[in-house]
Ligand SMILES: [Ca+2]
Ligand SMILES: [Ca+2]
């Protein structure tokens with residue numbers, strides 16, 4: 001079955017027919033297209049759920065347009081689309097950076113409720129902000145409420161020039177068990193050696209100062225280029241997290257990449273619980289990293305590590321790890337891109353249970369895949385279960401040459417009403433001036449159990 005909705009092809013693999021099961025579940029229904037304002041503004045290079053900032057029960061969608069080298073006077077913008085029953089193409093709130101070229105919107109996250117007023121809060125990174133010295137970086141925090149304004153309620157700065165504080169962000173979970181949501185900020189060139197560092201904030205203790213700083217080891221590793229809250233991997237009641245350093249080199253092999261996994265707890269140790277390293281030169285393990293919920297159906301949260309330049313011909317690889325009391329370096333399942341230079345694993349998203357079988361499912365983006373059109377991009381969906389195979393169960397592809405479908409992907413829960421989530425995929429068309437402003441496609445999707 002092929003649905004053609006506004007030029008994008010939604011292909012549902014009819015494995016289900018073999019079992020004579022209805023295909024009603026698992027449908028992605030195209031809901032609409034959002035567009036950026038300018039060429040080169042990089043609209044859609046970063047997208048995220050904003051959580052529920054106005055307290056109406058619907059989560060919000062955040063889309064960043066951090067700008068590019070070609071737009072030196074553009075500070076960057078973030079567009080907020082409030083959840084609601086109808087698709088609307090216009091943003092409800094627009095946040096702007098304050099300093100030309102600061103890359104406001106280079107990272108975005110929901111924070112959960114960090115000031116304990118009952119409304120979700122959000123953070124925006126601007127890694128080239130120079131308030132505290134050249135390209136020290138800044139994170140802008142906005143508290144939610146029924147009357148949301150565009151003035152940041154709190155700003156946090158990096159420690160050193162050129163450390164790129166705010167290049168990565170994640171939040172919205174309680175890591176130390178004090179009942180308040182915590183958050184993590186990466187600075188990929190921070191620390192004494194410029195190896196990168198990660199700042200962990202526990203707002204239940206102090207909202208303005210990090211409780212813990214984790215440091216990389218070698219210059220150029222880009223420790224903290226990715227930070228991710230992963231869910232409770234060992235089921236001890238504390239949410240766990242990970243740090244990616246895609247430029248990590250080891251034994252003379254450059255840029256193999258690395259991921260460190262840390263346990264949450266009343267006291268959070270600086271020593272990683274598990275370290276995963278890439279194998280091939282320039283394969284970038286840990287460029288992406290995401291918690292994916294409970295995919296295998298046990299009581300442990302699972303996670304996925306991306307290796308976008310992995311595989312024999314840079315098809316890209318995504319490694320699925322099941323949580324448990326013990327973690328092993330060997331993944332439970334390894335998904336590979338279909339064509340050379342697909343860069344599968346560039347993006348990963350938790351999608352909850354989209355086919356109603358009680359197991360959470362996974363989405364992985366390959367923005368340089370050419371299934372639909374030359375480097376139009378593709379997103380693969382893998383249905384969860386106790387014994388997963390390596391074949392994608394459903395996919396979407398970009399609608400035109402160089403669209404880069406899947407550059408960034410996210411799920412916004414209850415965006416279209418209770419239990420009706422938005423699966424959101426960007427097609428920013430970067431590195432391609434004739435593409436025009438970036439685009440973002442929204443699909444409505446029912447959440448199963
Ligand atoms: Ca809302
Ligand atoms: Ca709040």
Ligand SMILES: [Ca+2]
Nearest residue numbers: 232234236238
């Ligand atoms: Ca845990």
Ligand SMILES: [Ca+2]
Nearest residue numbers: 353354355359
């Ligand atoms: Ca499922």
